[in-house]
Amino acid sequence: MQISLWKLFISFLKIGAFTFGGGYAMIPLFEREFVHRYKYIKEEDFTDILVICQSLPGVIAVNFAVYIGMTLRGKKGAFVSGFGMILPSFVIIMTIAAFLYRFVEHEAVVAVFQGVRVAVVVLIFSAGLKFLKQNFHFRGIFLAFLTFTLIAIVYVHPFFVIGLLGVLGYLIHIISGVSHHADDNA
């Protein structure tokens, strides 16, 4: 049975509205909704779709929504899914942004944000450690260190560094051949 556009929209709206912690936190919810609950997508296809969405630039959750929408209901499906995914963020953030700057001078708010800034750095740092663990081999560490040095120390624009690393990766890949793949797929 075909999923209705409305159901598709509501599914993504729900996940977008109630998942805290960014796109990665949404992956188990996508799986529960589309693989286990409605069985619109097979387990092995789900993993493939996820890999493709992570291999493309952009917002992983939105990429996923558009992919699923496109697969199940074509262009209209892609549109309602992507829109459903973005809408909650859009409304919530604008509401907060509209009120925030009335209180920003208040000394209690200043104090609270001073503490929260530390937590933000902790969260980014820990995301970095997680990715580092997945790339914990000589080449991975070397390329990560190269990226860090170029951006943070030499102050090269991240646009160029991303391009450079893509080209380097491609060259390494064609020179080293297929046999060295295993360690990249961690």
Next chain:
Amino acid sequence: MLMTMLSLFVTFVGIGAVAFGGGYAMLPLFERMIVDTHGWLTMTEFLDMLAIAQVTPGPISINSATFIGFQINSVIGAAIATTGLVLVPVILVSLISTNAERFKKSTFAQGIFVGLRPAFVGLIFASVYSVAFDAYVDVYSVLLFIVLFVLLKVFKMHPIFVIFISAIAGYIIYI
């Protein structure tokens, strides 16, 4: 204002087109473009924006784009920034979803990822490096970092609670 809107759109289209690796790996791009190049937010405002983007539901980069756009020109700015961010990726996804098999086998797609995967690590640590100067103002913030890190990593506390605790700690320490 028209020029600012145009430049907002172009900036976010550019970020969206090269932002591999999701929300956290995008941060250096956001920071360089929003804080350094255009001066739309100060470094402190940028950090506060990130805090809000993390404690609210939804993808962090969508939250950030909406927030930045809204700061510049209300609802229209928010819509322009968010649409810009997803534009290129959405087109790519639509094209690839109908050719998934070919994409998976492509040497080019596999190859660039040999470089891009470690690049995410470097990108994320580059963000940590630059935001840390703004967040770590005294010895209390360093101590708070250690406590929060242990809560997150050792006690596996949910990030939302980690942020909640940091807010209480901030109130107690700095009021």
